[in-house]
Amino acid sequence: MSIRKRRNGGSPPVEAVAGNGLLDRRALLGRGIVFAGAMTTGVGTSLTSAAAEPLKDDPWSLETGTVTPALQTPSHYEKHVVGTLTNPNNEMRTSHARTPHHLLNGTVTPNSLHFTINHSGEPDIDPDKHRLVIHGMVKQPLAFTLEALSRYPLVTRMSFVECSGNSAPMFSNEPVQATAQTLHGLVSNAEWTGVPLSVLLDEAGIDRSAKWLVAEGSDSLALHRSVPVKKAYDDALVAIYQNGERLMPGNGYPMRLLLPGYQGNMNVKFLRRIKVVDQPSLGFYEARTYSQILPDGKAWRFHFLQEVKSFITHPSFGHKLKEPGYFEISGIAYSGNGRIAKVMVSADGGKSWAEAALQSPVHSKAFTRFRMPWRWDGQPVVLQSRAWDEGGNVQPLRAEFVAMRGQTKRAVTNPAAFPNQHYNSLTSWGIGSNGEIKHVYA
Ligand SMILES: Nc1nc2c(c(=O)[nH]1)N[C@H]1C(S)=C(S)[C@@H](COP(=O)(O)O)O[C@H]1N2
Ligand SMILES: [Mo]
Numbered sequence: 001m002s003i004r005k006r007r008n009g010g011s012p013p014v015e016a017v018a019g020n021g022l023l024d025r026r027a028l029l030g031r032g033i034v035f036a037g038a039m040t041t042g043v044g045t046s047l048t049s050a051a052a053e054p055l056k057d058d059p060w061s062l063e064t065g066t067v068t069p070a071l072q073t074p075s076h077y078e079k080h081v082v083g084t085l086t087n088p089n090n091e092m093r094t095s096h097a098r099t100p101h102h103l104l105n106g107t108v109t110p111n112s113l114h115f116t117i118n119h120s121g122e123p124d125i126d127p128d129k130h131r132l133v134i135h136g137m138v139k140q141p142l143a144f145t146l147e148a149l150s151r152y153p154l155v156t157r158m159s160f161v162e163c164s165g166n167s168a169p170m171f172s173n174e175p176v177q178a179t180a181q182t183l184h185g186l187v188s189n190a191e192w193t194g195v196p197l198s199v200l201l202d203e204a205g206i207d208r209s210a211k212w213l214v215a216e217g218s219d220s221l222a223l224h225r226s227v228p229v230k231k232a233y234d235d236a237l238v239a240i241y242q243n244g245e246r247l248m249p250g251n252g253y254p255m256r257l258l259l260p261g262y263q264g265n266m267n268v269k270f271l272r273r274i275k276v277v278d279q280p281s282l283g284f285y286e287a288r289t290y291s292q293i294l295p296d297g298k299a300w301r302f303h304f305l306q307e308v309k310s311f312i313t314h315p316s317f318g319h320k321l322k323e324p325g326y327f328e329i330s331g332i333a334y335s336g337n338g339r340i341a342k343v344m345v346s347a348d349g350g351k352s353w354a355e356a357a358l359q360s361p362v363h364s365k366a367f368t369r370f371r372m373p374w375r376w377d378g379q380p381v382v383l384q385s386r387a388w389d390e391g392g393n394v395q396p397l398r399a400e401f402v403a404m405r406g407q408t409k410r411a412v413t414n415p416a417a418f419p420n421q422h423y424n425s426l427t428s429w430g431i432g433s434n435g436e437i438k439h440v441y442a
Contacts, residue, residue, distance in 0.1 A: 014027060014375075016375070017354045018345075018346065018347065018348075018352040018353055018354035019346070019347060019348035019351055019352040020347035020348045020376075020377070020379065020381045021347060021374055021375040021376055021377055021381075022329075022345060022346075022347050022352075022354040022372060022373075022374055023354075023372075023373040023374060023375060024354075024373070025354070025355055025356055025357040025371070025372060025373065026357075027373045028328075028357050028371055028373055029357070073112075074112075080103070081100055081103045081104070081113070082100065082113075083097030083098055083099065083100065083113055083115065083116075083185070084097065084098045084100070084181055084182065084185065085097055092121070094117065094118065094119045095116070095117070095118050095121070096115070096116070096117050096186065097115055097116045097250065098115055098181050098182065098185025098186060099113050099114065099115045099181065099185045099186075099187070099188045100113060100179075100181045100185065101179075101180040101181055101184060101185060101311075101313045101316075101332065102179050102180045102181055102313050102314070102316045102317070102318050102319065103181075104313070105313075105314070105330070105369070106369060107158075107189055107332065107359070107366070107367040107368065107369050108158075108189060108190060108191065108243060108367075109188035109189050109190055110243070111190070111242055111243050111245065111248050111251070112248070113188070114161075114188040114190060114242070114248060114250070114251055115161075115163070115185055115186050115187065115188045116248075116250035116251060117163055117186065117264065117265075118219070118250065118269075119219070119221050119223055120219045120220045120221035120223075121219065121220070122219075122249045122250055123218060123219045123220070123270055124249070125218065125249075125253060125254060125270060127146045127253075127254040128145070128146075128147075130145070130146060130218065130254055130255070130270075130272070131143045131144065131145060131272065132144045132149070132238065132255060132271055132272055132273070132274070133272065133273050133274070134200055134201065134204045134273075134274045134276070135204075135273070135274075135275055135276070136210070136214075136274075136275040136276035136277050137206065137207035137209070137210040137276040137277060137278065138201075138204035138205050138206050138207065138276050139204065139205025139207075140204055140205055141204065142200070142203060142204045144200070146240065146254045146255060149194075149195050149238060149240055149255065150240060152195040152199060152200075153195070153199070154193050154194065154195060154240075154241075155193070155194065155195070155196055155237060156191060156192070156193040156241075157191070157192060157235075157237070157260070157363070157366075158189065158190070158191050158192075158363040158365075158366035158367075159189070159190070159192055159258060159260040159261075159365055159366055160187055160188065160189040160260075160261075160306075160334045160365065160366055160367055161187070161188060161189075161190075161258075161264050161267050162186065162187035162263075162264050162306045162309075162334075162336075163186035163187070163263075163264035163265065164263045164264060164265065164290050164292075164303070164306065164421045164422050165186060165290070165420065165421055166184055166185075166186035166187050166264075166423070167183055167184050167186075167309075167423035167424075168420035168421070168423065169182065169183050170183060170423045170425065170427070171406075171420040171423060174441075175428075175438075175439040175440055175441050176439060177317065177438060177439055178317060178439060179316065179317050179318040180311055180312075180313050180316045180317065180318075180427075183311075183427065183439070184311050184427070186264070187264075187334070189332075189334070189366055189367035190242050190243050191242075191243050191244065192237060192239040192241065192242060192258050193239065193240065193241035193242075193244075194237035194238045194239035194240050194241070194255075194258060195237065195238045195240070196235075196236070196237060197232040197236040197237060197238055197257070197274075198232055198233045198236070200238065200274075201229075201232055201233075201274075201276070204276075206229070206276055207276065209278065210229055210276045210277065210278055211228065211229055211277075211278055211279070212226050212227065212228060212229060212276075212277050212278065212279060212280050212281075213226070213227045213228075213229060213232060213274050213275065213276055213277070214226055214227075214273075214274070214275045214277055214280075214281045214283070215227055215257050215266075215268040215271060215273070215274050216268065216271075216272060216273040216274075216275075217252075217268045217269050217270040217271060217272060218270040218271075218272035219269070219270050223265075223268060223269075223285060224268065224281065224283050224285070225265060225266045225268055225283065225285055225286055226277075226280035226281050226282070226283070226286060227257070227259060227262075227266060228304075229276070231259055231262065231304075235259075235260050235365075236257065236258065236259050236260075237257075237258040238255055238256070238257060238258075238271060239252070239255065239256050239257075239258040240254065240255050251269065252267075252268075252269030252270055252271065253270070255270075255271050256268065256269040256270070256271050257269075257271050257274075259304075260336075260364070260365040260366075261305060261306055261335070261336025261337065261338075261365040262304045262305065262306065262336060263290055263303070263304055263305075263306060264306075265285050265289075265290045266304065280302075286302065290303075290421060291303055291421065292405060292420075292421040292422050293406075294405065294406065295405070295406035303421070303422060305336040305337065306334075306335075306336035306422070306424075307335065307336060307337070307393065307395075307422065307424040308333075308334075308335035308336075308337060308340075308387050308388065308389040308393045308394065308395055308424060309333070309334060309335070309387065309395060309424040310331055310332065310333035310334075310340075310343055310370065310385045310386065310387035310395060311331050311332065311385060311426075311427040312329055312330070312331035312345075312383055312384070312385050312427065312429060313330060313331045313332060314328065314329065314330045314331070315327065315329070315383070315429065315431070315437055316331075316429050316437060317429060317437050317438065317439050318437070319437055320435050320436055320437065321376060321431060321435035321437075322435060323378075323435070324376050324377055324378035325375065325376065326373070326374070326375055326376075327374050327375075327376055328371055328372070328373060328374065329345055329347075329356075329371070329372040329373075329374050329383060329385075330369060330370060330371045330372070331343075331369070331370055331385050332367045332368065332369055332370075333358075333367070333368050333369075333370055333385070333387040334365070334366060334367050334368065334387075335365070335387070335389035335390075335391075335393065336365055337365075337389045337390070337391040337393055338364045338365065338389055338390045338391055339362050339363070339364050339368075339389065339390045340358060340362055340368040340370075340387055340388070340389055340390075341388045341389055341390045341392075342355060342358075342387070342388040343355070343356040343358065343368075343370040343385055343386065343387045343388070344356065344385070344386045344388075345370070345372040345383070345384070345385050345386075346382070346383070346384045346385075346386075347374065347381045347382070347383055348381065348382065349382035349384065349428065349442040350382075350384055350397070350426075350442060353386070354372065356370035356371060356372040356385070357370065357371045357372070358370055359371065370385065370387075376431070378433055379433060380430065380431065380432055380433055381430075381431050382428050382429070382430050382431075382440060382442050383428065383429045383430075383431065384426050384427070384428045384429075384442065385426070385427075386426055395424055395425060395426060396424070396425050397425065397426060398425045398426055398428075398441060398442070400425075401423070401424070401425035402425075405422070405423075426442075427439075428440045428441060428442040430442075
């Protein structure tokens with residue numbers, strides 16, 4: 001289907017380009033004709049209903065609404081759109097809240113729904129008393145207040161943060177029947193604003209022979225991680241705003257380290273100290289946890305990068321397709337290596353693939369939404385997505401991934417083992433002829 005034909009108002013590209021009804025992604029670029037064509041030439045009904053009846057005046061149209069609040073919260077009709085907690089009864093241990101990807105769209109995670117992992121609770125930090133100290137192998141140790149940092153030249157960028165333990169349920173032998181929130185809810189994406197860490201290190205006069213930084217949080221656990229100096233000079237920020245407002249308490253208020261594309265755990269929240277050193281600290285979270293244990297029992301010493309990954313959020317487990325017809329398949333893709341270059345989608349469990357449309361702008365080390373027009377004929381299908389990044393890295397197929405990294409339930413039987421890290425293979429949603437969606441391994 002040529003562009004010229006569509007410009008001339010010719011028939012839209014609604015013929016399938018891959019198995020089980022995947023349509024040409026260019027159908028999404030056209031005006032209404034293309035979309036309407038996709039619906040009327042398919043089986044099933046149209047998405048619109050004929051406006052035979054005049055519009056009624058509903059009660060909310062007949063009287064003045066409520067007074068505008070100073071701080072908005074979502075409509076009470078959206079009460080179900082919340083993070084899921086690992087310790088809903090306030091048990092005192094690591095607390096997680098997962099992002100409901102299957103209920104969101106676009107690329108920005110609202111601050112109230114950004115995932116959080118706090119290993120020793122959310123500290124209640126007074127921003128006027130909080131200090132960030134840079135010391136160690138520097139000419140002049142320095143202390144920064146939030147107010148001082150706010151006066152530095154600031155940088156704004158999009159970045160995802162992903163816990164390397166995200167998607168750990170995908171290491172099971174049998175697919176866990178759960179939503180994208182349960183499976184992949186430990187990744188979120190925000191627009192962060194902060195001071196480049198390189199500016200602060202330069203001001204302190206970093207010793208050029210220093211290779212490592214140890215970043216420490218001011219929570220009671222003093223979570224700390226070693227970061228290569230090279231990363232600090234690449235794109236690290238001390239972030240002080242999240243999607244335009246101050247950081248959320250669960251995401252590091254009043255300041256956090258942001259290391260775009262690196263393991264979530266290294267993005268130290270409540271940041272209070274950066275020590276410039278010549279070797280890594282081999283602290284608890286880098287020596288014991290957040291490293292993938294390989295099938296032969298060995299572990300990689302450092303595994304900083306969150307690799308290229310994607311998953312379909314719509315439709316997915318927890319949704320139901322009411323009837324055959326036109327649907328948009330969409331999801332998120334991201335890579336710690338840089339920009340997403342391409343996402344392929346399959347509706348027949350990987351036998352045939354079609355290229356999805358990428359929502360622009362495509363930011364480096366940030367969520368990219370992909371979309372694929374699809375006409376479901378009511379037969380069973382298996383939906384999958386597979387992403388490539390600009391470095392040529394591709395999401396491994398599941399068989400490849402299991403061969404490389406192993407498939408184990410150790411995290412379930414022995415939580416202390418922490419073996420299930422860095423899952424970046426495919427996610428498959430099986431849709432039955434009744435429209436019900438299951439998580440499957442294909
Ligand atoms: N000080 C401190 N920093 C921390 C943590 C913590 O518990 N304390 N959790 C880490 C972990 S395990 C992850 S995955 C990320 C999560 O960032 P988020 O809670 O903002 O999503 O923060 C990291 N930084
Ligand atoms: Mo994490």
